Amino acid sequence: MSLGEEKFSENASVMKLYLEVSHKLHEEKTPHQNITVYETEIFGRLMTLDGEPVLTS
Structure with a gap:
């Protein structure tokens, strides 16, 4: 999958979120999980x- 095609979405009964990635900043595999940080055009880093996706308020 090319980075221009990387997309993330979340669906809930009251909300939908769609994020399109511009490029990958970092990727790391730990013994417990895979961590990846992307840059998005509108929302910054993801x-x-x-x-x-990990979202915070």
Whole structure:
């Protein structure tokens, strides 16, 4: 999968979130999880754990 095609989405009954990645900043595999940090065009940096987006408020 090329980076321009990397996308993440979250769906809930009251909200949908769709993030398109511009490029990968860092990727690391630990004994417990895979950590990847991406740059997005609109929201800045996005971290994923085992391929799932991590969101904070």
